[in-house]
Amino acid sequence: MNPGLILVKREFQEDFKASRGAVFLVITTLVLSAFAVLLVSNTELSLLDNAQAVYMMAGIIIALAALVAVIRGSDGFAGERDRQTLEPLLLAPINGPGLAAAKLCGILFFWLTLFILAIPYLWAVGSTGQNLFAAILYLFLAGTLIVLVFGGAALALSARMKTFKGVLSLGLTMLLLWGSPVLLGPSLRQSAVGRLLDLANPFAAALNTLDSVIIDSQGLSWQLLRLAVMVSYAVIILWWLYAATRRLEP
Amino acid sequence: MPAIEIQELKKSFEGRPVLHGVSLTVSHGDIYGFLGPNGSGKTTTLRILLGIIPPDAGRVAVLGLDPAASGPQLRRRVNALPESHGLYGWMSALSYLVFFGGLYGMEFSGGDYRARLRQVGLDPDDSRPIRTFSRGMKQRLGLARAMINDPEVLFLDEPTNGLDPRGRREIHDLLLQLNRVKNLTIMISTHILDDVERLCNRIAILDHGLVRYEGPVHPEAGGRPRYRFHLGNEGMIPSPWNFPGISLLDHQDSWITCAIEGRSPTEAINTLITNGLPIVEAAAVSGDLEALYLDHTTGGAL
Numbered sequence: 001m002n003p004g005l006i007l008v009k010r011e012f013q014e015d016f017k018a019s020r021g022a023v024f025l026v027i028t029t030l031v032l033s034a035f036a037v038l039l040v041s042n043t044e045l046s047l048l049d050n051a052q053a054v055y056m057m058a059g060i061i062i063a064l065a066a067l068v069a070v071i072r073g074s075d076g077f078a079g080e081r082d083r084q085t086l087e088p089l090l091l092a093p094i095n096g097p098g099l100a101a102a103k104l105c106g107i108l109f110f111w112l113t114l115f116i117l118a119i120p121y122l123w124a125v126g127s128t129g130q131n132l133f134a135a136i137l138y139l140f141l142a143g144t145l146i147v148l149v150f151g152g153a154a155l156a157l158s159a160r161m162k163t164f165k166g167v168l169s170l171g172l173t174m175l176l177l178w179g180s181p182v183l184l185g186p187s188l189r190q191s192a193v194g195r196l197l198d199l200a201n202p203f204a205a206a207l208n209t210l211d212s213v214i215i216d217s218q219g220l221s222w223q224l225l226r227l228a229v230m231v232s233y234a235v236i237i238l239w240w241l242y243a244a245t246r247r248l249e250p
Numbered sequence: 251m252p253a254i255e256i257q258e259l260k261k262s263f264e265g266r267p268v269l270h271g272v273s274l275t276v277s278h279g280d281i282y283g284f285l286g287p288n289g290s291g292k293t294t295t296l297r298i299l300l301g302i303i304p305p306d307a308g309r310v311a312v313l314g315l316d317p318a319a320s321g322p323q324l325r326r327r328v329n330a331l332p333e334s335h336g337l338y339g340w341m342s343a344l345s346y347l348v349f350f351g352g353l354y355g356m357e358f359s360g361g362d363y364r365a366r367l368r369q370v371g372l373d374p375d376d377s378r379p380i381r382t383f384s385r386g387m388k389q390r391l392g393l394a395r396a397m398i399n400d401p402e403v404l405f406l407d408e409p410t411n412g413l414d415p416r417g418r419r420e421i422h423d424l425l426l427q428l429n430r431v432k433n434l435t436i437m438i439s440t441h442i443l444d445d446v447e448r449l450c451n452r453i454a455i456l457d458h459g460l461v462r463y464e465g466p467v468h469p470e471a472g473g474r475p476r477y478r479f480h481l482g483n484e485g486m487i488p489s490p491w492n493f494p495g496i497s498l499l500d501h502q503d504s505w506i507t508c509a510i511e512g513r514s515p516t517e518a519i520n521t522l523i524t525n526g527l528p529i530v531e532a533a534a535v536s537g538d539l540e541a542l543y544l545d546h547t548t549g550g551a552l
Contacts, residue, residue: 001352003353003354003355004351006349006352006353007353010338010349014338014340017340017341018340019340076312084332084334084335084336085336085337085338086336087302087334087336088332088350088395089336089338089353090302091300091302091325091329091330091332091355092325092350092353092354093321093322093323093325093326093354094322094353094365095321095322190294249302249303250297250302250332
């Protein structure tokens with residue numbers, strides 16, 4: 001088997017055999033369950049329409065995916081360095097970008113698990129409304145790009161910084177900075193600065209795509225610019241990750 | 251072509267020089283001791299030899315290859331046991347070895363992996379996670395991992411650190427066997443002088459980033475390790491002394507001092523006993539190496 005695939009297999013096994021993966025999955029399920037109950041009860045009380053409930057659930061899933069990507073990415077190299085397991089990997093005949101690619105695949109596998117886990121919750125929240133299939137499709141697309149951006153950035157930081165705690169602090173700060181413009185009120189977001197922040201922010205691009213698809217029922221042509229923003233970020237981050245992992249140190 | 255050649259190697263970290271111009275040569279089949287106080291630059295030198303970190307200046311060649319330029323190609327032919335075990339606590343010993351065998355592209359059967367675990371004294375049927383292993387078991391597994399690609403050169407950083415005397419002896423015997431059977435070149439970084447005396451034929455003593463001594467472990471005995479044997483009764487020394495590889499250096503009362511070459515101390519003792527010498531006690535003569543070490547070092551970082 002190709003060494004890269006062996007590394008991906010180990011990342012995948014670690015999610016299901018080691019306690020790390022189990023903890024993540026249990027927490028994810030609890031968070032999704034709690035929000036699903038809240039959203040369903042609000043829909044039943046006619047406080048939220050069905051499309052808004054699906055949009056909010058999809059937003060929570062995207063936020064969870066970004067959070068998990070940052071945690072997993074931070075652990076990628078810095079965590080292995082802390083546990084002193086990085087050096088034997090560096091001794092093997094595989095280069096740094098190869099290791100990074102395997103770790104990024106591990107993060108994407110986890111996102112896939114989270115996505116599959118989330119589908120029943122989306123179904124529970126939005127089965128009686130419209131655009132559920134489009135919501136699931138665009139959630140997968142936007143979620144994958146967001147995981148590539150935030151997971152890749154955290155991995156690149158992890159390759160350069162020494163400790164997991166340091167990378168995690170910086171990664172979470174980065175996530176909050178990207179996430180905070182989304183919390184701006186509708187009037188501020190309509191201003192020139194708000195529009196610019198929305199346009200240049202991959203997190204906002206993902207949420208606006210879901211908003212546009214689920215609530216406004218707009219098609220692909222409306223999403224192209226926002227998808228292009230996310231793809232551009234993903235390409236830049238992947239290049240940064242390649243550069244950061246060309247020479248890894250224990 | 252020597253197995254390892256370093257000339258005027260220099261390395262600094264954040265402006266602080268660690269290696270000031272290290273030069274040494276290790277021949278094929280040597281077990282080479284790399285001694286020095288903490289912070290003297292031993293681990294940095296090993297990491298440069300493995301291509302993990304680049305040197306600032308100087309020339310480095312391992313098996314004729316530049317580690318910085320041909321990292322993955324070189325790493326197929328060498329391996330190392332770092333001071334930290336670097337084991338995945340959630341894996342079993344067998345799955346850990348299979349994982350690294352795969353990374354090195356080794357096409358072993360399940361039986362081959364099991365045999366390798368047995369070779370280092372581990373039970374291949376032990377399915378417990380590695381986190382439950384004792385330090386000695388972890389060290390053995392680390393050694394099995396370091397041997398997974400049948401390297402031509404093996405780098406060991408404190409290989410017997412934390413092992414009990416029996417565990418240390420077993421690791422010594424395994425390394426000596428690998429050196430003899432496979433002509434494996436071994437470079438050991440250690441503080442434990444007993445390891446050096448039992449294993450190494452040549453040493454370098456590093457202090458403050460410079461090689462202060464390079465040569466045989468026992469310069470006064472032509473580089474051969476020396477042992478003192480206590481005989482059960484006096485006056486039994488055969489004349490002429492005719493034991494190949496065992497030279498009689500001194501005889502006082504019921505004690506003899508011998509230099510041993512080309513065989514292990516156990517083999518030498520067995521030869522002497524078989525030939526009528528009633529040996530009741532044996533000890534390595536260690537004072538010389540300790541004196542050599544102290545003469546060439548000034549104390550390291552705490």
